[in-house]
Amino acid sequence: MGILLRRLGYRYIKGESRHFFPDSVHNVTYRATYLQHKVQNRDRNNNPIHPEVYLDESYVNTNHVRCTTRFVEESFENWVANRKGSGGHYHRNFDAALFELWFTDLSQELSI
Known part of the structure; x- marks a missing residue:
């Protein structure tokens, strides 16, 4: 699996602590299935077929550079965060209604 992960551009980084959850049977199976789908969507040059x-930014390959990373025009959304409640957290600024609006707009842009 390490060879496959490197081929797809993933790298391990040193973390502050190691948890056993990422290596549970369920997560290992899920990861293997996910990677199998990723590989099936690659051509001979390792480019996505579809x-x-x-x-979100969690899944962006850090080895991509400007010439190979393609952002859809008008797909990036940003706004001034408003702290809500006593322990305000920026994630509260992006609720289900805003996600549905953003996702609908993104889907329309991708279908053009």
Whole structure:
């Protein structure tokens, strides 16, 4: 699996602590299935056959550079965060209604 992960551009980084959850049987099986789907969507040059769309920055390959990373025009949304409640957290600024609006707009842009 390490060879496959490196081929797809993933690298391990040193973390502050190691948890056993990432290596549970369920997670290992899920990861293997996910990677199998990723590989099936690659051509001989390791380029995606069908476009891959990521909903947040968590899955962006850090080895991509400007010439190979393609952002859909008008798909990037940003706003001034408003702290809500006593322990305000920026994730509260992006609720289900805003996600549905953003996702609908993104889907329309991708279908053009």
